[in-house]
Amino acid sequence: MTRSNDEVAARLSEMAELLSIGGGDPYRVRAYEKAARAVESYPLEVDELDARALDEIPAVGSHIAAKILQLASTGHLDELDELRAQVPAGLRSLLGVPGLGPKRARQIYDELHVTSLPELAEAVRAEQLRHLKGWGDKSEAHLGEVLRQYREAAGRMQLATALALAEELLGELASVPGVERATYAGSLRRRCETIGDIDLLVAAVDPVPVMDAFAACRLVAEVGARGSTKSVATTTTGVQVDLRVIPPEVFGAALVYFTGSKAHGIHLRRIAQRRGFKLSEYGLERVADGSVLASATEEQIYAALGLSYVPPPLREDTGEIEAAANGELPELVEVVDLRGDLHTHTTLSDGLATLEEMVAAARSRRYRYLGITDHAPLLAMQRVTAEKVLDQRRAVEALRRPDLELLHGSELNIQPDGSLDWDDDFLSGFDVLVASVHSAFQMSRDDMTKRLIRAVEHPSVNILGHPTGRSLGHRPAIECDWEAVFDAAARSGTALEVNSFPDRLDLPGELARLAQQHGAVLAISSDAHATRHLDHVALGAATAQRGWVRPDSVINTWPIGRLRRFLRKEWHP
DNA sequence: GCCGTTTTCGGCCCGACTGTTTTCAGTCG
Numbered sequence: 373m374t375r376s377n378d379e380v381a382a383r384l385s386e387m388a389e390l391l392s393i394g395g396g397d398p399y400r401v402r403a404y405e406k407a408a409r410a411v412e413s414y415p416l417e418v419d420e421l422d423a424r425a426l427d428e429i430p431a432v433g434s435h436i437a438a439k440i441l442q443l444a445s446t447g448h449l450d451e452l453d454e455l456r457a458q459v460p461a462g463l464r465s466l467l468g469v470p471g472l473g474p475k476r477a478r479q480i481y482d483e484l485h486v487t488s489l490p491e492l493a494e495a496v497r498a499e500q501l502r503h504l505k506g507w508g509d510k511s512e513a514h515l516g517e518v519l520r521q522y523r524e525a526a527g528r529m530q531l532a533t534a535l536a537l538a539e540e541l542l543g544e545l546a547s548v549p550g551v552e553r554a555t556y557a558g559s560l561r562r563r564c565e566t567i568g569d570i571d572l573l574v575a576a577v578d579p580v581p582v583m584d585a586f587a588a589c590r591l592v593a594e595v596g597a598r599g600s601t602k603s604v605a606t607t608t609t610g611v612q613v614d615l616r617v618i619p620p621e622v623f624g625a626a627l628v629y630f631t632g633s634k635a636h637g638i639h640l641r642r643i644a645q646r647r648g649f650k651l652s653e654y655g656l657e658r659v660a661d662g663s664v665l666a667s668a669t670e671e672q673i674y675a676a677l678g679l680s681y682v683p684p685p686l687r688e689d690t691g692e693i694e695a696a697a698n699g700e701l702p703e704l705v706e707v708v709d710l711r712g713d714l715h716t717h718t719t720l721s722d723g724l725a726t727l728e729e730m731v732a733a734a735r736s737r738r739y740r741y742l743g744i745t746d747h748a749p750l751l752a753m754q755r756v757t758a759e760k761v762l763d764q765r766r767a768v769e770a771l772r773r774p775d776l777e778l779l780h781g782s783e784l785n786i787q788p789d790g791s792l793d794w795d796d797d798f799l800s801g802f803d804v805l806v807a808s809v810h811s812a813f814q815m816s817r818d819d820m821t822k823r824l825i826r827a828v829e830h831p832s833v834n835i836l837g838h839p840t841g842r843s844l845g846h847r848p849a850i851e852c853d854w855e856a857v858f859d860a861a862a863r864s865g866t867a868l869e870v871n872s873f874p875d876r877l878d879l880p881g882e883l884a885r886l887a888q889q890h891g892a893v894l895a896i897s898s899d900a901h902a903t904r905h906l907d908h909v910a911l912g913a914a915t916a917q918r919g920w921v922r923p924d925s926v927i928n929t930w931p932i933g934r935l936r937r938f939l940r941k942e943w944h945p
Numbered sequence: 946g947c948c949g950t951t952t953t954c955g956g957c958c959c960g961a962c963t964g965t966t967t968t969c970a971g972t973c974g
Binding site for chain 2: 397398399400401402403404406407430431432433434435436470471472473474475476505506507508510511514722750751755810811812
């Protein structure tokens with residue numbers, strides 16, 4: 373929530389939600405939703421724009437422009453304040469529950485006076501919902517299951533949210549006099565897909581000015597506990613942040629300790645113990661005489677334990693310590709290795725940027741190639757037709773330049789039986805095809821496996837898009853025999869996507885690792901629906917790192933010639 | 946509330962799925 377656009381978009385979304393609960397004009401609700409999305413992904417800072425510049429934003433007209441101006445100058449919105457007064461606080465949180473829309477949220481409030489998630493869970497337990505009109509025991513039981521999953525995810529934020537928050541705080545702490553280093557540790561540094569709380573580490577001789585600056589940070593709402601080396605704060609967005617101030621000479625040891633994971637740390641300490649050492653957050657010591665072997669840097673500590681340096685995303689005790697001992701850690705793919713992006717959208721389907729804008733953004737990232745893969749017709753909410761797609765292909769041809777290869781493609785929909793949009797002849801006309809599951813997520817494991825294998829084996833399909841279909845904190849992964857799918861992908865020269873969208877990160881790291889072990893290749897893609905979304909590949913690359921993925925396993929690190937041969941299926945493992 | 950080779954009003958994303966119904970309402974993507 374550091375960008376003004378994110379804050380404005382959040383207010384516009386809240387307007388939409390409150391209007392929908394209040395039973396307002398659904399088209400007006402949608403107008404606010406669309407405007408929120410457009411603002412969120414707009415490349416310029418909206419609080420620096422005047423009325424005319426705001427009108428340039430798609431889906432923002434004169435009314436919403438005026439509201440953004442009011443927000444920018446006063447920090448609040450009259451109409452939103454009025455709506456908040458009309459709709460009970462807490463009722464909004466019910467809309468976040470999958471399966472509960474405005475109508476049912478309103479119904480539950482009106483008839484059962486439920487205004488919060490705990491009250492909703494209680495109503496489910498008391499079997500009150502099944503008596504409401506349109507409800508039965510099945511829908512009530514289903515809601516109970518959804519609520520259970522929802523509770524498990526609660527209190528954790530997405531990786532991207534935590535990164536932005538941590539970087540903002542570190543920016544303020546790094547400029548405090550006496551600070552030698554400032555970084556984040558914990559699950560955030562390991563690039564876990566969701567983050568519970570944020571751990572910050574600062575190297576400084578005197579902790580007092582650092583703690584003072586921390587308490588004064590714009591994003592810090594209150595400091596709950598403060599000791600001599602540690603402060604615990606809550607941010608304005610309700611996130612817990614632990615700050616530890618460490619003497620510079622033991623910073624490396626502290627970084628190892630607080631980066632974890634717990635299992636990785638235990639394993640390291642066991643190795644230290646066997647060698648007659650003791651490892652703690654203060655350093656690696658010889659037990660016999662208390663002499664310090666290493667403490668200032670992580671590299672020194674791993675080296676003193678006879679290990680090569682273990683990158684944080686690998687520190688889960690899933691074999692990385694053994695590999696480090698044998699000098700067999702993999703070279704990991706990095707975001708700078710990516711030469712292009714093979715899954716992006718434009719205004720032809722549900723993207724917010726035009727083809728020309730996406731191409732310009734790819735060029736400014738110095739990509740060598742870009743795949744344009746708008747949705748195909750079976751995703752009914754879009755209005756894509758074969759004619760529009762062919763028009764787009766001509767537009768792509770016209771934009772071709774030697775510095776940036778454009779690949780014309782589509783994101784197809786895998787039907788329950790594994791079939792795809794369009795016939796084989798039409799499909800063979802594309803340069804790159806992503807095939808994804810967008811519907812019927814609940815199938816038996818066997819049927820789902822057959823469905824995915826049929827799509828993966830289609831001669832024109834190049835990439836299986838967001839394979840598990842999960843939405844973090846919202847929808848679980850589909851049930852499937854992944855090893856069978858990965859084997860089929862390896863055989864047929866189809867890549868598995870590591871989708872970089874913050875609420876997907878799909879494949880997850882552990883499945884990406886399994887895919888690579890089965891000889892399949894991967895594609896790290898942004899799934900960008902706006903120019904700024906292209907940056908999300910940093911999250912995808914981090915997720916791939918957690919899966920031990922090497923650069924050579926990722927098709928969009930390859931030069932264009934090799935990539936084109938792969939896309940034409942002229943590639944054999 | 947937005948938007949316009951259907952232009953300043955009257956459209957606006959539409960088909961599938963689920964669970965409840967007996968013809969449909971609500972939700973989702």
